Amino acid sequence: MRPQSLFDKLWRRHVVVEETPEAPAVLYIDLHLVHEVTSPQAFSALDERGLKVRRPDLTFATLDHSTPTLQADASGRPPYATKDAEAQVRTLIRNCEKHGVQLLNLGDPRRGIVHVIGPELGLTQPGKTIVCGDSHTSTHGAFGALAFGIGTTEVGHALATQCVLQRKPKSMRVIFKGLPPDGVGAKDMALAMIAEIGADGGQGYAVEFAGEAVSALSMEGRMTLCNMSIEAGARFGMTAPDEKTFEWVKGRDFAPKDDDWERALAEWRRLPTDDGASFDREVTIDATNLKPMITYGVSPDAAAPVDSRAPAPETDSEREAAAYMRFNPGQPFSEIAVNRVFIGSCTNSRLSDLREAAEVMRGHKIAKGVTALVVPGSEAVKRAAEAENLHRIFIEAGAEWREPGCSMCIAMNGDKGAPGELVVSTSNRNFVGRQGQGVRTVLASPATAAASAIEGKITDPRPYLSAAKEARHVA
Amino acid sequence: MSLDKFSALTSRTMVLPQENIDTDQIIPARFLTTTSRKGLGKVVFYDWRYDEDGRPKNSSVFNGVDPQTHRILVAGSNFGCGSSREHAPWALVDFGFRAVISSDIADIFKSNALKNGLLPVTVDEKTHAKLLASPGAEVTIDLETLSVTLSDGSGTTFEVEAFARRCLLDGVDPLGHLLNQLPAIEAYERAHA
Ligand code: SF4
Numbered sequence: 001m002r003p004q005s006l007f008d009k010l011w012r013r014h015v016v017v018e019e020t021p022e023a024p025a026v027l028y029i030d031l032h033l034v035h036e037v038t039s040p041q042a043f044s045a046l047d048e049r050g051l052k053v054r055r056p057d058l059t060f061a062t063l064d065h066s067t068p069t070l071q072a073d074a075s076g077r078p079p080y081a082t083k084d085a086e087a088q089v090r091t092l093i094r095n096c097e098k099h100g101v102q103l104l105n106l107g108d109p110r111r112g113i114v115h116v117i118g119p120e121l122g123l124t125q126p127g128k129t130i131v132c133g134d135s136h137t138s139t140h141g142a143f144g145a146l147a148f149g150i151g152t153t154e155v156g157h158a159l160a161t162q163c164v165l166q167r168k169p170k171s172m173r174v175i176f177k178g179l180p181p182d183g184v185g186a187k188d189m190a191l192a193m194i195a196e197i198g199a200d201g202g203q204g205y206a207v208e209f210a211g212e213a214v215s216a217l218s219m220e221g222r223m224t225l226c227n228m229s230i231e232a233g234a235r236f237g238m239t240a241p242d243e244k245t246f247e248w249v250k251g252r253d254f255a256p257k258d259d260d261w262e263r264a265l266a267e268w269r270r271l272p273t274d275d276g277a278s279f280d281r282e283v284t285i286d287a288t289n290l291k292p293m294i295t296y297g298v299s300p301d302a303a304a305p306v307d308s309r310a311p312a313p314e315t316d317s318e319r320e321a322a323a324y325m326r327f328n329p330g331q332p333f334s335e336i337a338v339n340r341v342f343i344g345s346c347t348n349s350r351l352s353d354l355r356e357a358a359e360v361m362r363g364h365k366i367a368k369g370v371t372a373l374v375v376p377g378s379e380a381v382k383r384a385a386e387a388e389n390l391h392r393i394f395i396e397a398g399a400e401w402r403e404p405g406c407s408m409c410i411a412m413n414g415d416k417g418a419p420g421e422l423v424v425s426t427s428n429r430n431f432v433g434r435q436g437q438g439v440r441t442v443l444a445s446p447a448t449a450a451a452s453a454i455e456g457k458i459t460d461p462r463p464y465l466s467a468a469k470e471a472r473h474v475a
Numbered sequence: 476m477s478l479d480k481f482s483a484l485t486s487r488t489m490v491l492p493q494e495n496i497d498t499d500q501i502i503p504a505r506f507l508t509t510t511s512r513k514g515l516g517k518v519v520f521y522d523w524r525y526d527e528d529g530r531p532k533n534s535s536v537f538n539g540v541d542p543q544t545h546r547i548l549v550a551g552s553n554f555g556c557g558s559s560r561e562h563a564p565w566a567l568v569d570f571g572f573r574a575v576i577s578s579d580i581a582d583i584f585k586s587n588a589l590k591n592g593l594l595p596v597t598v599d600e601k602t603h604a605k606l607l608a609s610p611g612a613e614v615t616i617d618l619e620t621l622s623v624t625l626s627d628g629s630g631t632t633f634e635v636e637a638f639a640r641r642c643l644l645d646g647v648d649p650l651g652h653l654l655n656q657l658p659a660i661e662a663y664e665r666a667h668a
């Protein structure tokens with residue numbers, strides 16, 4: 001048989017009805033993740049037609065977007081930003097009760113950001129098709145799954161039929177050659193990739209990330225990379241499953257057990273792309289030259305090394321972006337003052353991200369006038385971080401340690417910046433107003449965000465990281 | 476729930492020349508706490524139309540056009556990038572738009588738009604440049620012939636995914652189509668149990 005890519009294999013295994021010129025394929029969905037923002041209208045669509053959720057056992061809901069990250073008051077009531085936010089949360093609770101959908105409700109020790117809890121609970125597994133009404137669903141592709149974001153109408157389709165209509169996208173492979181230098185991580189690789197192919201470079205493609213640097217990444221790192229595929233326009237991002245993947249999944253709540261595990265493992269080992277498989281497009285990025293990256297514009301492809309200077313805008317859109325960001329051409333990024341730092345989001349809120357930020361912050365204070373928010377991705381991440389006393393490092397440095405949720409990534413739960421403020425953020429979108437009206441967002445890794453909090457300026461984290469490494473050796 | 480049919484539309488254009496107009500611009504996240512699909516037209520492009528105190532901005536093109544006569548939005552490339560929020564097409568349709576023309580429209584937005592009677596039209600660079608340069612131009616979009624025609628008679632053709640086109644032309648409902656596939660879905664489940 002013709003050599004096949006990971007994507008080909010995942011696609012083929014889930015086709016219920018082949019696509020024709022007249023109609024897209026009917027694709028079976030193994031796991032449907034649901035959250036409060038993109039589901040209410042989908043549940044109403046079902047109710048209007050008298051339909052039930054077809055496979056509540058394959059549907060899993062969590063609360064993350066509109067939920068407060070401040071603790072409940074004495075009466076136990078969480079401090080919702082608005083009445084609408086509270087109503088939205090209640091709507092999901094009601095819909096899940098009515099349709100028998102499992103929900104990680106507020107107070108559930110397993111609750112968290114949808115793309116953090118899937119892998120954490122072992123719901124996310126190699127070989128699965130996974131959808132969610134959320135464009136960062138590609139995160140789960142890090143496990144060798146076919147995971148993609150859908151709109152609310154399609155959420156309704158998946159609820160009612162456990163299938164979606166989808167044409168097979170084209171395929172692209174992005175190969176990171178060699179290993180990145182010290183101090184350069186998955187977020188930097190992601191930003192470098194987006195800068196390379198552009199915010200629409202992945203439009204219409206399913207992207208497989210491969211190469212030495214990708215194999216060397218931890219599972220968390222691979223999730224960060226796949227998470228950002230959509231920022232290059234690609235709905236699907238994935239990496240081949242390997243021993244690290246299996247190690248991650250093994251023993252988690254929803255992972256296969258005993259004989260099932262052995263059977264699953266045998267299947268998963270057959271998933272990686274065959275030698276000689278072809279792709280519609282291939283891009284190679286030299287990982288050995290990469291540096292810590294930041295963004296300087298209002299689109300994630302406006303990314304550059306942290307130790308460089310703001311480029312001169314060339315197009316009208318770039319001029320508008322530069323005016324919004326108030327970066328002068330030729331100005332070193334290291335001179336740009338920071339008002340606020342956000343460490344969190346489904347891109348960078350897992351334990352390894354918090355460890356990275358804590359390593360930089362340990363023993364330092366954040367600069368005067370700078371506020372920093374650290375928001376763990378899930379209750380489990382929060383517990384694990386607290387068990388290692390990471391929260392103390394943040395609090396002692398002067399940062400706030402919050403309850404899990406999307407928080408300032410999307411700024412719809414009340415956590416946001418003030419107009420004109422510059423926020424260094426570990427999230428995934430630097431769009432105008434994404435973190436509050438008039439807020440200027442600079443995307444960066446947890447280490448860069450932490451270093452920038454300490455210095456009150458956009459800061460290269462590498463000196464901090466090597467000092468921390470040295471301190472570890474001495475100790 | 477059957478869709479509103481769409482076959483041909485002649486209307487004036489409103490132009491937003493910016494590239495990479497993302498869904499956070501189309502509808503800022505703070506308006507996503509709604510549980511309804513309706514009424515979002517009043518917050519479409521909110522931060523472009525109103526200042527921080529909620530006063531209309533004079534500089535905004537939105538405040539100079541009548542949505543009843545300007546039903547075609549012409550936008551810079553990579554329109555609709557960002558999140559999967561279907562609130563974006565809901566808001567555009569509720570405001571009055573029935574079509575968006577760009578040189579490049581983001582995948583999820585395109586798919587969401589088609590499900591809500593908002594036609595995404597991707598045109599070549601030359602036609603795009605011409606449309607960007609002529610705000611208020613009268614344009615005809617024909618879904619039967621897949622053509623875009625300007626009032627001077629110039630124009631081009633475009634592509635729409637065949638199934639989505641049929642849904643729009645005939646008012647076919649995609650969920651109905653999927654529900655008709657239930658026997659195949661059940662067979663798939665039996666084979667993969
Ligand atoms: S953290 Fe941000 S990107 Fe991730 S799911 Fe939440 S809002 Fe979306």
